[in-house]
Amino acid sequence: MTDLTIYYDIFETPFGWMGLLASDKGLRNTTLPQNSPDICYEELGPEMVGAVQDSNRFDELRQRIIGYFEGHPETFEDVPVDLEDASEFYLAAWRACQSIPHGETRTYGWLADQAGNPRAARAAGQSMARNRLAIIVPCHRVVASDGSLRGFGKSTT
Template sequence: MQNLCYALKHDSPIGPLWSYWTKRGLYRLQWADTAQPEWIVDETLGSASAKSAADKLDVALIAFFAGHAEDFAWVRIDSLGWTPFADKVYRKCREIKPGSTMTYKQLAQRAGNERASRAVGSAMARNRVPIVIPCHRVVSSSGGLSGFSAPGGLETKRLLLELESD
């Protein structure tokens, strides 16, 4: 279990969205039906920088859900536990601009292994910081929507893409 030092609830049209922070950065961004964080957060481990980053993310998420393009590249992420390949995939995924999409194969190519489309799909399914790592911008080879593990599944993916296209 991570040493979580701060948690903040953000409002979204999909439901409550919780950000969980460590001293290294954003550890998880998760939709949850609960009014309380599901993880134990020890704020004595916290730092002013985690709270400041969470507050800044809150402002950016409000703008994002209001339809203002945001790439969230400034958010520092705690990548502890990621494989080297997943780390590459997530870094390349963060380069996809708001309003744009990329196929799993294209993302695999950018991550250095053009035959790893399925591995990219697995990495996207395990993405613990959706929106900040914009897995909703990754589409099937036909350009259609496929695979999205957040509540609402493909409808949520469609909504996130529509927010960015306006």
């Protein structure tokens, strides 16, 4: 594995503190808003060891996220991501999830179909539960076939 420089920023949103973690290739992890910067730091995980704090790198994305939390509809499909360790199916499911319009929901079955395997609704659900890019990949827009929320992976404190 090549050595990657990892960058992070932790910033305040209208709903609490949020963390972003990226390489030069793109975004690798986010947190949902938390009660403190320390919680964000912990939630960003082991890649934080040796990571470089760089607010400037995240300026535009930070402003877009804050705008999103202030009620301005936003899509993040154009945000570069670095998720090379994920399976092709997960990557396809995450890309499909990003296409769900603000204010709408889709089912795990729809997501599986869009990711190329219509019979893999459970795997689509697992991809949402393992989503490391909360808000950027809006897994909260994917629901069970009965409309209920199931297996949401990120938590808030």
